[in-house]
Amino acid sequence: MTASYGTNDVALVEVLDRIINSGVVLRGDVVLSVAGIDLVYLRLDLLLMSVTSARELARQSLSVDSSGRTPA
Amino acid sequence: VIHAYGIVTRSDGEDLSRSVASFRGIDGAPAQVLLRDRIAAVFTQHAQRPSAALEAVMSHARLVEDIWRWCSAVLPVRFDGTMTDVGFLTSALDERSEAAEQRLARVRQCVEFGIRVTPVDPEDGPADVPGDANGRGYLMRKATLLRHEDEQRQRAERAVRSALESLPARPLEWMSLPVSRSEATVARASLLVRDDDAESVLSQLAAVSHHERGVEVTVVGPLPPYSFTEVAL
Numbered sequence: 052m053t054a055s056y057g058t059n060d061v062a063l064v065e066v067l068d069r070i071i072n073s074g075v076v077l078r079g080d081v082v083l084s085v086a087g088i089d090l091v092y093l094r095l096d097l098l099l100m101s102v103t104s105a106r107e108l109a110r111q112s113l114s115v116d117s118s119g120r121t122p123a
Numbered sequence: 124v125i126h127a128y129g130i131v132t133r134s135d136g137e138d139l140s141r142s143v144a145s146f147r148g149i150d151g152a153p154a155q156v157l158l159r160d161r162i163a164a165v166f167t168q169h170a171q172r173p174s175a176a177l178e179a180v181m182s183h184a185r186l187v188e189d190i191w192r193w194c195s196a197v198l199p200v201r202f203d204g205t206m207t208d209v210g211f212l213t214s215a216l217d218e219r220s221e222a223a224e225q226r227l228a229r230v231r232q233c234v235e236f237g238i239r240v241t242p243v244d245p246e247d248g249p250a251d252v253p254g255d256a257n258g259r260g261y262l263m264r265k266a267t268l269l270r271h272e273d274e275q276r277q278r279a280e281r282a283v284r285s286a287l288e289s290l291p292a293r294p295l296e297w298m299s300l301p302v303s304r305s306e307a308t309v310a311r312a313s314l315l316v317r318d319d320d321a322e323s324v325l326s327q328l329a330a331v332s333h334h335e336r337g338v339e340v341t342v343v344g345p346l347p348p349y350s351f352t353e354v355a356l
Contacts, residue, residue: 065237065343069313070184073349074201075130
């Protein structure tokens with residue numbers, strides 16, 4: 052991979068973002084793991100959070116009680 | 124399971140199949156070529172789904188680049204191209220062979236460049252931000268800052284657009300990429316450029332980046348044309 056110019060960090064993010072978010076689509080989402088910790092990506096350069104945190108966040112925002120209301 | 128890396132023309136696939144065993148993918152797995160009537164795909168086989176670690180992502184990228192250097196054109200498959208078996212890939216290729224072939228013709232002898240525009244000083248806000256002594260003040264301040272960020276993004280996008288439109292060696296295609304409020308980045312874009320024009324486009328973009336005040340323009344590439352595949356298998 053070649054960074055034509057610019058900082059290496061930005062170049063790496065740009066490259067990773069393309070590999071994960073662009074290209075021919077064959078499947079769905081990806082769970083990335085770095086240093087043994089599973090990380091969920093939404094877009095790599097925007098948000099990396101642990102799978103546990105993401106599931107908790109999803110549970111809080113998506114769970115609906117029997118009356119159809121989301122919990123406060 | 125199998126993991127796919129890229130789609131190439133049938134003739135490139137035939138050439139590639141003679142040397143592909145020396146190419147390695149994720150976990151060092153030897154690359155293989157699946158030849159179909161008009162197109163072909165490069166993949167590796169694994170006993171179980173490869174772990175989605177950073178190392179695996181980079182191995183994926185390296186094999187895509189190997190294919191790209193070898194072939195006249197490649198449609199890179201994004202990293203999540205893991206399938207149960209070759210039968211799935213065969214059906215996917217056959218169903219979309221015409222679209223893939225057309226797209227391969229478009230990206231032949233082309234490279235992708237990524238552009239990212241970031242403010243030199245991300246903390247540099249508007250001069251007249253109201254104080255936040257109370258709730259209303261807080262909201263006023265927030266609104267002013269958001270407006271400032273939106274204006275900065277619009278300016279950056281206009282600057283990128285005008286820079287690209289003024290280049291003597293124009294990109295074949297370019298697209299503006301979405302930027303989130305959580306990023307310091309104010310604009311992002313992908314360019315599809317002919318091999319022959321790559322050097323001149325690059326030097327022109329470098330010149331543009333020196334003219335835009337208050338922002339830093341980073342250009343990354345040349346890359347395989349990840350952003351210009353337009354084929355969903």
